[in-house]
Amino acid sequence: MPELPEVETIRRSLEPLVVGRTVARLELRTPRLRVPLGEELRRGVEGRCITGSGRRGKYLWFVLEDGRGWFFHMGMSGRLRFVEGADAGEGVHDHLIARFAGGDALVFHDPRRFGLSIVDDPATSKLLADMGPEPLDEVAFDSDYLAAFRRRTTRAVKDVLMDQRVVAGLGNIYVNEILFLSGVRPRRSMVRMTLRDCAAVVVATREVIAEAIEHRGSSISDFLDGIGQRGGYQWRHRVYDREGQPCTTCRAPIKVVVVGQRSSFYCPRCQR
């Protein structure tokens, strides 16, 4: 499911609801997601008050009173939802239910179980250690930074942008959209990118990610934020999942190729 804009949308929707709340009890209803869930997680969270929240790439965390972070990654199908009252979390794929003191709950729901939940120190966590710059960080993520990868790899530009070590938080949907706006085909080798192409990609990345956050992410099948609302950016997708449909710029039919095992949609006329 979620790429950076969806994760940020979840974080923003939940923060005002959970900050100041204390987790009275954490119910673990499955032995593992992408990592095992166990007593360590329960001990890290139970009895602690949430004092803030953070996000880096596709990871989000709630800051606990001891300074550590309660981390989540949504994988492909994860949902995090605040539920009012006491009768929350009876669904089939509700794997994690945090009951707050005084009622209400936070429920992690994930049919495919590719998600993750652990407690770790945000400042030193291995999860974040090798991650590239945030795409909206204008200082760290600029055209020179991206252009430098031309000397390091011959991989397709789409692969490079999907690599979390290069830039954080981009996934299949947004890289497709970014490359369309940049006029660059997903299979183009990084080596064949001009400095001008790199600049176009960086500008398009900022535009697409900022706009997607404004629209509260893309709900292509079932994405919901922390309070059950759909996003609106799916209506603005120009190429993603539009095979055969006319390009919004030139009317040529959108094509699809596979790059790095993922479907990549592009306009054969606008993207070279």
Add this chain to the structure above:
DNA sequence: GTAAACCTGGCA
């Protein structure tokens, strides 16, 4: 580098 693995659900 590329493929397969981890899982379930939805759709042709």
Add this chain to the structure above:
DNA sequence: TGCCAGGTTTAC
């Protein structure tokens, strides 16, 4: 029945 899906890791 088979293929595809917003992700990441691990194995040839």
